[in-house]
Amino acid sequence: MSTRAEGEIVHFDNVGLRYSTDREVLSDLSFTLFPGRFYFLTGASGAGKTSLLRLLYLAQRPSRGVIRMFGKDAITTPRSGLPAMRRRIGVVFQDFRLVPHLSAFDNIALPLRVAGFSEGEIAGPVSDILEWVGLADRRDARPATLSGGEQQRIAIARAVIGRPEVLVADEPTGNVDPEMAVKLLRLFELLNRQGTTVVVATHDVHLLKKVSSPLIMRLDRGRLSDPTGALRYPPRRPS
Template sequence: MANIVHFEQVGLRYGTGAETLSDVSFTLAKGGFYFLTGASGAGKTSLLRLLYLAQRPTRGRIGLFGEDAGALPRRSLPALRRRIGVVFQDFRLVPHLSAYDNVALPLRLAGVRESAIDAPVREMLEWVGLSARATAKPPTLSGGEQQRIAIARAVIARPELLVADEPTGNVDPEMADRLLHLFEALHRLGTTVVMATHDLHLIGRIPQAHRMRVEKGRLVDPTGALLHPPGQA
């Protein structure tokens, strides 16, 4: 499979403090499924922010869809971001839009005609169990319901890369399994999935998935050995 993401000796520093991420190198294959694990504060969310272009690295190189993301002018980034679906830990729904319109937003931004939007949006709302809440606005939804709307919005346009930060953290185990099946179905259609999670039960449900772990700002394998120690390829 072709590679869709390539990190080469990437470092990230906020302000003048110590590096949050150090010497991070890895490659993600197109169509792969990856779980990202690690303790709170290890650097998982920072790594995801680099993946979906919310943050630029302090050093190193990030290749995305065959482009050198760090060398691209800012005007080129929105088009690249539209190829990425993101499930944020804090949802980031548009509060004045209904659940339906939040899910439809990526399709409208992509220029899909209105007549072609209704069926996929209603199908997605049915999948996440919120058909009856289509007209509700985010402030009236529970945390779990907002999470499901955020997931529906992230996957509605079948992105090439899906980045999900603890996407099942606010739902019950039955719904978590259902959402994982949704991610797996998207993966089978060719989407590369990167999912940060603490839930070891979910990790065991996708036997073909790869597991990456972040520990103190470095990427390590499940046994704790550095995948790419400094000075090695």
């Protein structure tokens, strides 16, 4: 097992994943993610991007190997300790996973309420982010009345409202128009500049050109290649 490098936020060491007795869907994954970096995870459909993201946001345990998150062994951490670790991770799901009986406002506010913020502390930030994603007039709407693109924007707002240390996004621009896609990437970049480590999974190679100097991790049939040195890139020096 490799030792923890100074400043790392995520470390995978020889990680493999299989869902049944069939072959592994992910094999021999060894990489380190550093604070304050912006990563794109690319690869063809079926390459294993969503499976890798599930490992990153601790929804899935690997079949083998070691995963360290925030300096702790995520595999041996007791189940009772996982919720606190997960609260440090924001997730944008491909299928949104909004709570159907809650309004747009309350869906976004949910992570802050779980973290114990008061209603007075919640109102301003949630209203601001609704304005930013262009849905201030839909604050009281429930998910069933929103379009796919609107649901996507609410899901992204919910993921970033708590300023997570790690943001994991699975095809976050798949249901919005190109103009909104760029706007959402700018939000991710803003969070990244404030210190959040961002991992965006996408099959849209055009998005890679919209972010300044991203690091690219490419999956091919369950294995990672390293075209930009993303797997060993050192922490960014303070400006």
